[in-house]
Amino acid sequence: MTSAAHPRELIEEHNLSADEYDRIVEILGREPNLVELGIFSAMWSEHCSYKSSRVHLKKLPTTGPRVIQGPGENAGIVDIGDGLAVAFKMESHNHPSFIEPYQGAATGVGGILRDIFTMGARPIASLDSLRFGHLDAPRMRHLVDGVVRGIAGYGNCIGIPTVGGETTFHPAYDRNILVNVMNVGIVEKDRIFRGRAEGAGNPVIYVGSKTGRDGIHGATMASEEFAGDETRQKRPTVQVGDPFTEKLLMEACLELFRTDAVVGIQDMGAAGLTSSSFEMAGRAGSGLEIDLSKVPVRETGMTPYEILLSESQERMLLVARRDRLETALDVFRKWELEAVEIGRVTDSGRVVLFFDGAIVADLPAAPLSDRAPLYDRPCVAPAAVGSRGWEALPEPGSYGACLRRILASPNVARKSWIWTQYDHMVGTNTVERPGGDAAVLRIKGTSKAIAIKSDVNPFFCSCDPYRGAAIAVAEAARSIAATGARPLAVTDCLNFGNPERPEIMGQFEAAVRGLADACRALSTPVVSGNVSFYNETDGRPILPTPTVGMVGLLDDVERRVTMPFRRRGDFVALFGKTRDELGASEFLRTIHGRDEGPCPEVDLAAERRLVDLLVGLAREGRLASAHDVSDGGLAVALAECAMEANLGASVVLAPEPRPSAHLFGESTGRVLVTFSPGERGSVESAAQAAGVPMDVIGRVGGERLEVRAGGGPPLLDEPVAELHRIWTSSFARAIEEAAEVL
Amino acid sequence: MKVEVRVYPKEGVLDPQGRAIASALGRLGHASVEDVRAGKIFFLEVDGTDPAAVEAEARRMAEELLANTVIEGFDVRIPSEP
Amino acid sequence: MKVEVRVYPKEGVLDPQGRAIASALGRLGHASVEDVRAGKIFFLEVDGTDPAAVEAEARRMAEELLANTVIEGFDVRIPSEP
């Protein structure tokens, strides 16, 4: 690379390699000016271009009979019948949340909401998938507190319920926390909007908050790893969320979508006005002329460069029908929003930007995405982490004490400290609140409901990214099927370290394959998603964390199944096989302080049979309760069903495998169910017909959780009330010890 | 000894509160209002007699807890007795 | 012209925020803190040149909107130029 126009350092500061710069020159047939350099830098950042991940993401199944919109738009859309569809997507806001947890998490919620309502959907629920470091790591309680407050602050104010999520702690996240937020909306099938700038001559409207110097280069920041003290230096880029303005924007857009004024719309997310304008023109094969002097600004002296790359929140770019411009402006006026015509659609295939009457950038639209760099980065296949000898550990002296300690560990303890800070009921659709397997939301005006769940076990993934990712899909599907819903489709948020390192790229490649295989086996195509790389600091990456968000459909909301035991005398049965597996379990980490494998096995065909069985049994109304067996194993699953119901159970297990593995191992493909004695025959024959192993292991009743294996004294004999006290009080105590009060 | 800590949004940082208040004041007929920034003020009662020491202590409290220095600035003052 | 409105909990009204901050400061080792009251401060930019008129206007804004006089008191001042 030789550039007459720009010093090498400037090009490097824009995170463009020499090859990338040469490619720009080749596309343009000249050197870019500074504004254009900023545009390329943002559009070709990892965050916007997916340059390291695209080759792999192609392997994901993305189509299916219900898929209306797959990856590539603001959100994926799946048909649920009755003329309706669900739009959903998950997004990360990891780096900003580490720098400023409240605003980082809040603007993360704001961003994903815009992705949903720009499609024409009304958002009905969010999930937050959170990973934190060890609670005693520097700033960690402050980060936990700030993130939860931020999600609450934004979601509650705008009035979209946060109905579930996940919360995991591990020292690998000490300096790179993860904040992944998923949102789900409902849209009429024939009223879907897309991010397309169509129809030469149509006006381009800017609407929402004014543009400030927030987050300039946020997109390139999300594409760099943290180094030492850089967090401080990058601080001026912090964006502040304004949920009230977003509420107005959402209501205004949804109102406007009921008219015929909108041609295309996109939110200004990462890389702000740059990515929204280039992507809208690129998708439509059109061009745009935009006058940056017309963009409402919050600060004086803003340059075209700053206006283009600002990541101020709560802004949208919209193309209206030329003859309906006034309709659009009227709606925005009603909602007291600033809306300005800043340009028009052309058929030139170029995006031309003016400022103060002069052209400041003139670039072809399509090549910015079509000819973005694409890297098949070197991969080193990850070596599976196996056992370091846990098989030889003596059995614990007291299984009861183990259970109590596991119930108190932050990963397993009840997370009500979090979800009581979230409005999880607004909208009055939440028929199953947080705390169960999947949240269930009814669809008003129909007999249907959707079940939603986010899942991944990063400990599994760190032992075996392929299997761990496959298990994430399987676990989400199992949790959804446990409510009686049929899993429909998936969104994902793939959080990894630095992709320029072959080991990390190897993890990524394996995880994507795992997702792909599992999604195929379960017929749940991936319709949207997000990749977050560079989650590492000073060379220490996070655990590979491919978060899976899944949506399922219940035809009859009245047939939903819940987690707590229901009636004394009901049979307790376990679907699936328990193996002699303790690798990567909460038991090994909490009781023995051991982080070792192997990752449990996964049998995708068996998972599929289990899902089908659960959906069928729920439809026939045969189950009294159902609960997916995951973190903490069978003992924790039994305890959860008992504690939520304040009902005990007595259970007898087979002598194999060893008691610790039987109680606390995390073998996949298992669901705990209860049913009345009269249903036993039908449940057994259904399981047999489906080819799902089933053991009737006990009965619901009493006030204690009693578990035996063969003869002899019980392995567990614990008062349910005492377990409940430990489980419900531990999380708040762990966090609030030094939580901030502001 | 009394000491006051004032916390306010940093220059350039979006202040949705201030903006909402400014436009509400406008609607209420206070047309002369051009801008509002919304901040917090903490009135502390501190055991101490040396103003410089109390002020330094208050400054530490602001940095540690009262202000979010990523997006907020602050100042500290000892009010003159009324 | 700049004018500042400070709003604070009235004497005798329990201030949950102030109390929580006081105990958090205690936990952080600021043992000398005896009491905290948490209030709000609004930095207004008002079009006007007569300090008395601007102050009176700010006072009206405080009464109408910025303070809830059931539980909050307020004061207004024109800062001396720095």
Next chain:
Amino acid sequence: MRGGKPKFAIVVFPGSNCDQDCHHVATELLGCDAEYVWHRDTDLKGADVVILPGGFAYGDYLRAGALARFSPVMEAVTRFAMDGGPVLGICNGFQVLLEAGLLPGAVRVNRGLRYVCKDVHMRVENASTAFTRLYEPGQIVKMPIGHGEGNYTAPPETLTGLEFEAGVVFRYCDAEGRVTDEANPNGATAGIAGIANREGNIVGLMPHPDRCAEGILGNDVGRKMFESAVATLATA
């Protein structure tokens, strides 16, 4: 009133977000007519009952309810209330009624300084207001709350007046009806969860009857508040 069923007005401020939930209760569950009334409207479209719904009017950026009370529609609401029309403020709607002076007192930030969303129990202290006449006096009801600023208080003389004139409509209590500090989710003085004016036509409360008005949500006790208004109007 058409066909003997009253018409509800659901006031929508910018930032209201339980407006649709209240509309759903009035129309789908009670079979009444209901109209949204935009905050800039100046009349109530001939409604018989007015609901100020929950949410974050104007983002609650200054104080909950503070900016909303200046909305043009509030003049019409005030006139309607002064004429004895039934007005219910739920959560943020209650906060607006307080700020507007239609009910006495104020709310502060919750004692725990956090937003709280969960079920609470309340005792019905006054079962003769326009919105509580279908409850039994002393009945214990479970309703969800969802607020960060629900810590009710008022000057001593106001509190005394409320207690004397049956102005306290709901009080937080435990499942057995005991008014205890642990059962108080936000620190409200004397466990006050909801109040009414002397005439009982203006009622405001922090909990959400709109979130517990049908069996599918696991609880329909809140529906009686809406039905009480219908009953009140039928006997008027």
